[in-house]
Amino acid sequence: MRDVIIIGGGIMGLLTARELRKTGRSVTIIEKGRPGAGATWASAGIISAHGTSGSADIAGPPGLKLRTASYEEWPLLAEIIAEESGTDIEYRLTGVLLIALDEAEAQSIQEKARAREWGEAEWMPPGVLRGEEPCLSDELAGALLVTGGNLEVRKLGPALELACRRAGVEIITGCAAEEILSEGGKVTGVRTDAGVHEAPAVFICAGIGSRSVPGAVPRAPITPQRGQMLAMDARALGLKRVVLTVNDPYLVPRADGRVLLGATREFAGEDPRLTVGGMAWLLSEGIRVAPGIATCAIEETWCGFRPTSSDYLPLIGRGALEGLYFCTGHGPSGVGPAPASVRLATALYLGDAPPIDPAPYDPMRFA
Numbered sequence: 001m002r003d004v005i006i007i008g009g010g011i012m013g014l015l016t017a018r019e020l021r022k023t024g025r026s027v028t029i030i031e032k033g034r035p036g037a038g039a040t041w042a043s044a045g046i047i048s049a050h051g052t053s054g055s056a057d058i059a060g061p062p063g064l065k066l067r068t069a070s071y072e073e074w075p076l077l078a079e080i081i082a083e084e085s086g087t088d089i090e091y092r093l094t095g096v097l098l099i100a101l102d103e104a105e106a107q108s109i110q111e112k113a114r115a116r117e118w119g120e121a122e123w124m125p126p127g128v129l130r131g132e133e134p135c136l137s138d139e140l141a142g143a144l145l146v147t148g149g150n151l152e153v154r155k156l157g158p159a160l161e162l163a164c165r166r167a168g169v170e171i172i173t174g175c176a177a178e179e180i181l182s183e184g185g186k187v188t189g190v191r192t193d194a195g196v197h198e199a200p201a202v203f204i205c206a207g208i209g210s211r212s213v214p215g216a217v218p219r220a221p222i223t224p225q226r227g228q229m230l231a232m233d234a235r236a237l238g239l240k241r242v243v244l245t246v247n248d249p250y251l252v253p254r255a256d257g258r259v260l261l262g263a264t265r266e267f268a269g270e271d272p273r274l275t276v277g278g279m280a281w282l283l284s285e286g287i288r289v290a291p292g293i294a295t296c297a298i299e300e301t302w303c304g305f306r307p308t309s310s311d312y313l314p315l316i317g318r319g320a321l322e323g324l325y326f327c328t329g330h331g332p333s334g335v336g337p338a339p340a341s342v343r344l345a346t347a348l349y350l351g352d353a354p355p356i357d358p359a360p361y362d363p364m365r366f367a
């Protein structure tokens, strides 16, 4: 019998396990594949304090609150993860450029900047932008520079897994949770494809799998949103900052010289194949922003599934059963806002004062 079982070993499950283990709880993660290999692995790893792309604004002020609170935590958390795992997750505050493709976008972005929607921000007219990022198109109408950066998600998953194991978290891989078990309205454990695990508390952190765990009440209304993405060998471009456009795509320079170009947003079920249309859109829009990428070698292509809830807000907190908790449904923005989400979820389980108002994320809104 463990104190807590966590279903899913993505960023939410691993950070939750780590946090609860620190309080002395015995914790088991049940992961159907490999930890960190779901949406977390597929992510661009962009971290920003403010929602800057059209899609990132979807979750409105409550989404912004999670993002802002997490943004403050990331620098220290990245250092602690490095200490605990011996892995540099390449958290780098490069700055984020919100690009205006034309005059209308330039006006709208500057108006929002004047209203301080993005906190500290600096407008770069086209001439300045060209000097700062010569690989971007001459046709752009300027860009807003805001704080932010990115981290290497391919290192984050393994680093968190190692940190958890070293702290004494049990991680069972290749094991799928099939049902939440309960008696008299109280959670008693989880039935998996390899047997029953007993615990008085269960966290659902299963990304897109969160929607299909029988016995969970409420049932999380999560739809997979597919994102197709690619990585280029773009060392010659010299891109320094994350580049966002209002309606995608975006460019993300990694520490190793690769540049990511992402990502489509499609509700197309769970088909993991890349499509001709998706890749064509990415490449043509990417070249429009940074013409030099046309000569770059494509190193890798992939897609992932954003666990998107029906109101675009995550489910964080207690469900209808005693001992059932959710920390899932973060959709397009789950790496950046993870630290505050997990602190909120674990505070609610521990009975501590919630660090932010939990009401907007209450899973019971779907009951």
Ligand SMILES: Cc1cc2nc3c(=O)[nH]c(=O)nc-3n(C[C@H](O)[C@H](O)[C@H](O)COP(=O)(O)OP(=O)(O)OC[C@H]3O[C@@H](n4cnc5c(N)ncnc54)[C@H](O)[C@@H]3O)c2cc1C
Residues within 6 Å of the ligand: 007, 008, 009, 010, 011, 012, 013, 030, 031, 032, 033, 034, 035, 036, 037, 038, 039, 040, 041, 042, 043, 044, 045, 046, 047, 175, 176, 177, 178, 205, 206, 207, 208, 209, 210, 213, 226, 227, 228, 229, 262, 263, 303, 304, 305, 306, 307, 327, 328, 329, 330, 331, 332, 333, 334, 335, 336, 337
């Ligand atoms: C293309 C793309 C780009 C993105 N870019 C960004 C970005 O730049 N910045 C940002 O903040 N966010 C980004 N995101 C979103 C972010 O990746 C997700 O919101 C976040 O990773 C979700 O983490 P998670 O732990 O909830 O889910 P996941 O990482 O998917 O983890 C869930 C885990 O649960 C396991 N699981 C599922 N069902 C079961 C079951 N029944 N039993 C056992 N285990 C189970 C899965 O195998 C998986 O490992 C992006 C996502 C995609 C797809």
